[in-house]
Amino acid sequence: MSITGSASGNDNRGIRELGGEEKVGWDEVTQGVALNSFVGESENAAFLKPEERNYNDFNSYTATVASWRIIKPVYNRDICIDCQNCWVWCPDTSIISRDKQMLGIDYDHCKGCGVCVEVCPTNPKSLLMFGEKEDNDEALAGWPTKEKK
Amino acid sequence: MAKEFDLNEVEVWDGNFATSQALRQAQIDVVAAYPITPSTPIVEGYGSYVANGYIDGEFVMVESEHAAMSGCIGAAAAGGRVATATSSQGFALMAEVLYQASGMRLPIVLAVVNRALASPLNVRGDHSDMYLGRDSGWIQIDAFNSQEAYDLPLCAFKIGENLGVRLPVMVHQDGFTTSHKAQNVYPLKDDVAYKFVGDYVPVDEMLDFTRPVTHGAQTEEDWHYEHKAKQHKALMDSRPVIDEVFAEFKKLTGREYKRVETYMMEDAEVALVLLGSSVETAELAAKELREEGIKVGIIAPRCIRPFPYDLIREALDSESLKAVCCMDKSAPGGAMGALFNEVSAAAYTTSSRPMITNYIYGLGGRDFAIDEAKRIMKEQKAHADAGHITTNIQQFSGLRGPKLGFYETRRS
Secondary structure, three states: OOOOOOOOOOOOOOOEEOOOOOOOOOOOOOHHHOEEOEOOOOOOHHHOOHHHOOEOOOOHHHEEOOOOOOEEEEEOOOOOOOOOHHHHHOOOOOEEEEOOEEEEEOOOOOOOOOHHHHHOOOOOOOEEEEEOOOOHHHHHHOOOOOOOO | OOOOOOOOOOEEEOHHHHHHHHHHHOOOOEEEEOOOOOOHHHHHHHHHHHHOOOOOOEEEEOOOHHHHHHHHHHHHHHOOOEEEEEOHHHHHHHHHHHHHHHHOOOOOEEEEEEOOOOOOOOOOOOOHHHHHOOOOOOEEEEOOOHHHHHHHHHHHHHHHHOOOOOOOEEEEEEOOOOOOOOEEEOOOOHHHHHHHHOOOOOOOOOOOOOOOEEOOOOOOOOOHHHHHHHHHHHHHHHHHHHHHHHHHHHHHHOOOOOOEEEEOOOOOOEEEEOOOOHHHHHHHHHHHHHHOOOOEEEEEEOEEEOOOHHHHHHHHOOOOOOEEEEEEOOOOOOOOOHHHHHHHHHHHOOOOOOEEEEEEOOHHHOOOOHHHHHHHHHHHHHHHHHOOOOOOOEEEOOOOOOOOEEOOOOOO
């Protein structure tokens, strides 16, 4: 599943199923289950955007880990004011924002907790929860209008 | 820079003081500790060395033993040399985190001053806490006196930190009988001791920002088994490393350690297998009985984990050896003593297959003296002469009340 609005063409976010990694024998597993986040050295990782980092296969970034989500947030770009509240509060870093502009939801890591909807300050909200199987375009077509005081 | 500690060629130290001096000389980066009798003076002493400038490191006072070992794990994963000390209930509270330390392959050194486990509450020495650590994946080494309580922690760092091992190590000593008994100890000079231990070489350390790493990952049925097998192999493979470190220590000090210590086993007809401060009592008893013509020998596992199946078997596989008594200083909880079980399993694959019995003794610090050791040795001699076990297989030494025992032999 892709995000709403792509951050980069080379992004390896959620490209594999969790548990789909190669199963090596006891002699090849890492010592002490130490799992490096990146392939090789990555001194400047903090200064790179996630899609620019060389994530290791044992980092959950490359896995899709949201199969148990039953409700999902849908993002409405027309109403969003790019306040970054949802980005700050999301417990799974699943709000994708670049240069203080909201791009969308990372559906490979979002667990559907709804915190982003709770903290959204716009009227109507720019994020609303829908059933996992509901179509995003239909959800956007039926978006509520501004509530009167 | 840490100040050098002025040491005499021979000092009068109890086991606790000896261990805290060894920890000081290893120049640990972090000690996270919570005090408990009888191990308190180890970390108390260490704290004073930090406060007085003898160590370049951190002393972290935490709220429990669970937190103490957790703090040690964090500091070790960050990339530091780490140690702490505990006993009994504190050890039990640490139990959960002990498994984390070994599974994460962090070479923490834990000084365990053995003490009974409640209930009833008891501060005296027995091996209940040591036995509780049996399956925790740590290397366990046992000091029988103050000198060894100084020597073995130095060896422990070198063993655990060996890049082929990378496992935590417990160094045990008996509560009060060793920890609070002042004896002559020959320490090394600070620089000599540190040089023996060597600089700490971190592995997958969290403070290496060029290689960010996750420690303490979760693995389910698809990965857990392989990691535990690899960990077990590391523990089994630590045996030659322990032997090498002991050999290097002998070269430096003249003091020799083996994974299994034996005493007069060459021609022994009967033997006692036991741990801790009781070993020296048994050696004295054996010496006296030898003068009466009974050929007694002593087997003392120095290394409890990895269990020295190889060397125990070697010690037992003798034509002359007829009867062996394994002595467990821990309440067996509805089974034969653990030492009995493990030694018997090793003996079963030898051709000599001596008769083996089990004594529970010394619980809660109950005294074990030379006369009682001699009585038990003579009982083994009676088994040897009769050609079969003449008592219950499991008995209790030094216990008041009617004689207590379980199971009879089915070998004639």
